[in-house]
Amino acid sequence: MSDERLERPRKPIRCPKCNSRPVARIVYGLPYFNEQEAAEVDAEKIVLGGCIITDDDPAWQCVACGQEIYRTRK
Ligand SMILES: [Zn+2]
DSSP: OOOOOEEESSOOSSOTTTOOSOEEEEEESOSSOOHHHHHHHHTTSEEEEESOOOSSOOSEEETTTOOEEEEOOO
């Protein structure tokens, strides 16, 4: 984990830090998955962010290095 805050306006294809892929979408607060989401978890497109949601949570996370990426605020 890094304490460097990275922001992007949309989900990057590659990790801005280590340049690997995929970058997963972080999903919060889901008690269970539907079939499509379960498949996306398997494909490492989704990581679980837990149920505690603040107003400043990262939107994406690098599967390789764990770098969290925030959505750029408007
Ligand atoms: Zn990375």
